[in-house]
Amino acid sequence: VVVLPQHHPVRVAEKIAMVDQLSDGRVEFGTGRGGAYEQTGLEVDPRETRSMWEEAMRMIPRMWEDEEFSWEGKHWTVPPRNVIPKPLQKPHPPMWLAGMQPSTYNMAADMGLGMLSLSTGAPSEMAPYIAEYKKRIKNAEPVGAFVNDHWAHLAITHCGLDRAEAQERAANAMKGF
DSSP states (O other): OEEGGGSOHHHHHHHHHHHHHHTTSOOOEEEEOOOHHHHHHTTOOGGGHHHHHHHHHHHHHHHHHOSSEEEEOSSOEEEEEOOOSOOSSSSOOOEEEEESSHHHHHHHHHTTOEEEEEESSOGGGGHHHHHHHHHHHTTOOOSSSSOOOOEEEEEOOOOOSSHHHHHHHHHHHHHHO
16 A cells, blocks of 8 residues: 555656556555554645545546646646556556545545455444445546456454453554554
8 A cells, every 4th residue: 555645646656557567467556645643754744635645546547548647736736748657557557545434435435446444343344334335336436547346354353362362462463553
């Protein structure tokens, strides 16, 4: 996952396209906004990250598809140029959004992005969110050339010799995460 507000979209487009070339067309482009801790550490205003992320997501697929790209937005200005390399996958690699909040799930669906979710609860707790995503994505206005209607979920779990030990280890791991 590339934390877009921390990087210039032109550099991201170039790097993802290069990895796609080197991997023989197997890259999938995961994105996110990151958390306030890492944002402030890199002098990115957390209040601006949603609009920065969205602007970058509207830019990057166009850089991959257009021979000449230019942009004048709130966060970035790019004079006319051909951003190279282009990805091997046509029209571009599948795009994803990583997040943990229902508003993020809805944004992914509305923008035609695959969803990468993470939770500490039981996977069954995600069922209503996945159902809503699948419903919303049918009416997506994709930022790229196509809709990626897939959902991937990481459920953080830990198995121990007994319940108390497993809960203590899991709690310590989550504090570190």
